[in-house]
Amino acid sequence: MAKRGQGLGKVLLASMLLTLTVALGGCSGDKQDGDSEKVSDTAAASHITIGIPQDLDSLVPSLSQGAGTQEILYNIYEGLYKPDSEGNLVPAVASDYTMSEDGLVYTFTLRDGIKFHNGNPVTAADVKYSIDTCAGLNGGEPVISAFSNIVGVETPDENTIVITLKESSSSFMAILSTVEAAIVPADAADLQTNPIGTGPYKFVSRSLQENVVLERFDGYWGEPAHIKDVTLKVLADSDSIVMNLEGGAVDLVARISTAQAAELGDDFEVLEGTMNLVQAVYLNNAVAPFDNENVRQALCYAVNRQEILDFVSEGKGTLVGSSMFPAFGKYYIEELNDLYTTDIEKAKALLTEAGYPDGFSFTMKVPSNYQQHVDTAQVVAEQLKQIGVTADIELIEWETWLNDVYQGRDFEATLVGVDASTLTAGAMLSRFRSDAHNNFINYNNQEYDAAYAEALAAESVMDDDRATEAYKKCETILAGTAANVYIQDMCELVAVRKGYTGYTFYPLYIQDFSKLDIQ
Numbered sequence: 001m002a003k004r005g006q007g008l009g010k011v012l013l014a015s016m017l018l019t020l021t022v023a024l025g026g027c028s029g030d031k032q033d034g035d036s037e038k039v040s041d042t043a044a045a046s047h048i049t050i051g052i053p054q055d056l057d058s059l060v061p062s063l064s065q066g067a068g069t070q071e072i073l074y075n076i077y078e079g080l081y082k083p084d085s086e087g088n089l090v091p092a093v094a095s096d097y098t099m100s101e102d103g104l105v106y107t108f109t110l111r112d113g114i115k116f117h118n119g120n121p122v123t124a125a126d127v128k129y130s131i132d133t134c135a136g137l138n139g140g141e142p143v144i145s146a147f148s149n150i151v152g153v154e155t156p157d158e159n160t161i162v163i164t165l166k167e168s169s170s171s172f173m174a175i176l177s178t179v180e181a182a183i184v185p186a187d188a189a190d191l192q193t194n195p196i197g198t199g200p201y202k203f204v205s206r207s208l209q210e211n212v213v214l215e216r217f218d219g220y221w222g223e224p225a226h227i228k229d230v231t232l233k234v235l236a237d238s239d240s241i242v243m244n245l246e247g248g249a250v251d252l253v254a255r256i257s258t259a260q261a262a263e264l265g266d267d268f269e270v271l272e273g274t275m276n277l278v279q280a281v282y283l284n285n286a287v288a289p290f291d292n293e294n295v296r297q298a299l300c301y302a303v304n305r306q307e308i309l310d311f312v313s314e315g316k317g318t319l320v321g322s323s324m325f326p327a328f329g330k331y332y333i334e335e336l337n338d339l340y341t342t343d344i345e346k347a348k349a350l351l352t353e354a355g356y357p358d359g360f361s362f363t364m365k366v367p368s369n370y371q372q373h374v375d376t377a378q379v380v381a382e383q384l385k386q387i388g389v390t391a392d393i394e395l396i397e398w399e400t401w402l403n404d405v406y407q408g409r410d411f412e413a414t415l416v417g418v419d420a421s422t423l424t425a426g427a428m429l430s431r432f433r434s435d436a437h438n439n440f441i442n443y444n445n446q447e448y449d450a451a452y453a454e455a456l457a458a459e460s461v462m463d464d465d466r467a468t469e470a471y472k473k474c475e476t477i478l479a480g481t482a483a484n485v486y487i488q489d490m491c492e493l494v495a496v497r498k499g500y501t502g503y504t505f506y507p508l509y510i511q512d513f514s515k516l517d518i519q
Helices: 009-013 020-025 067-073 124-135 145-149 172-176 238-246 258-263 293-302 305-313 326-331 334-338 344-353 371-387 398-407 425-432 446-460 464-480
Strands: 047-052 081-083 089-091 094-099 105-110 150-157 160-165 201-207 211-216 229-234 252-256 268-274 277-283 361-367 390-396 413-419 484-489 491-497
Touching: 047 238, 089 094, 105 124, 124 145, 124 150, 124 160, 145 150, 145 172, 145 425, 238 252, 238 258, 238 371, 238 491, 258 491, 277 293, 277 371, 293 344, 293 371, 293 484, 305 371, 305 484, 326 425, 326 464, 334 464, 344 371, 361 371, 361 398, 371 390, 371 413, 390 398, 398 413, 425 446, 425 464, 446 464
Parallel strands: 047 229, 047 252, 361 390, 361 413
Antiparallel strands: 081 089, 094 105, 105 160, 150 160, 201 211, 211 229, 252 491, 268 491, 277 413, 277 484
16 A cells, blocks of 8 residues: 655654754744835846855756755755755655555656746656666766665656665655756756756856856746846855945845854844754864874864854854754754863873874865854864964865865865755765765764664664664764864854845755745
8 A cells, every 4th residue: 555645744854853943943034023125126126136155066956066056956946845944845846646565666746737947848757867867777877876776767657757766765755855856857958058947946147156147937836936036146255245235236145154244234134043054174084193083082172162153153053063963853962062072181182192292283174255164263273272283274265175175085174064955864974984975074984884774774664763873873973983073053144135035044055035025
């Protein structure tokens, strides 16, 4: 007998999000009341310019890497299902689905009348092409590693898509709902220059390193976007953000610093939410001296995380002790936050034991377009001086960070925030398996690999309790071995010009332009 999933809703993710309200309570996304000036000009009333910290790394959804890219592509592309602002998975390209009792066969019904941005109807063949591409069934390796679990995609009729798995997985629907797994036309000539999706906004143009222009898709199957035109202006120089806001060049910028917020005048509201990521000093575990656990632990004891929050964001943010942030609810282990309390003498003793009694020097690469990370790196560098360790900060462009650090693994340490594409434990923890393609810190721990394998085995038989405990063990191992110097889930400050409303915080790294409106 098949199980029907009209709209996963809170059924799949409810237990995962039990503490979401608590996690977000300190940084509410509610809009501020006040005497906001309305955008009076007719053209402005249907247009908004949004500042983004870097250009998109790809316009092809399956090839996108950075969270800053995927949060934009969310507006252009959709999967069979998609996450909403409550963290629920809701129907998108598909109208519903059924799952076989053994969890191996998913049957999706194509949404009636849904169209691509070019006006062509979405067909079952388009869906098969898209999923086959992600799973490597069109030839080559799987584009999405988790899709290697897919053994076949069939289209018994023009409205039905049947996906068969090797092993059942409780996280399959969440993975299927990522931007990377978006449905695209099978006959698309070049998505990199002409992206075509089914989302509320369609692509108009792009000027490399300058802007991306989107337009409301009036043929959208769901609730239409309120604002007609959206221009995404690249602000790679974080020092120019306030000038661009005050000068009228941009109307909205997410993830500004507290110092930048303080510089803004009365024409702006500053909204608060959470970034839903894990900011840390990520250490290359394969490079000396960070191949030594005592050295990594010494850094953890030397860093004062609360001092970082106080200095960088006026105390805003949530401390984290491993690779999981509070919105994950049942997976988040708050007790790990207290594993390393600041202890300078213990840090020095660990360095001596590791063979570095006089400390050492290393280079910390930091993307220059994220001011919060730059500010945090500067505080960390000052704190490490107390144990004789010199951290030389090297500011690099985002594209360089992706190529050299993330893909090339050519670094000693880096300070960034790592996010999750889905509210599944694997989205945060799979990258630390020794054989993971995205294990950019070169973490290699047999106990960790075994615990992660146990989590996958439990998921394959739908044993959620057992899987949760295994994932928690993974987090505990990461913390105990000081895989990285974990700091915080950062508080997100969003500057919005008065007159624009509707900005919505998601429990994932998403910017939903369709909800923006004009007062």
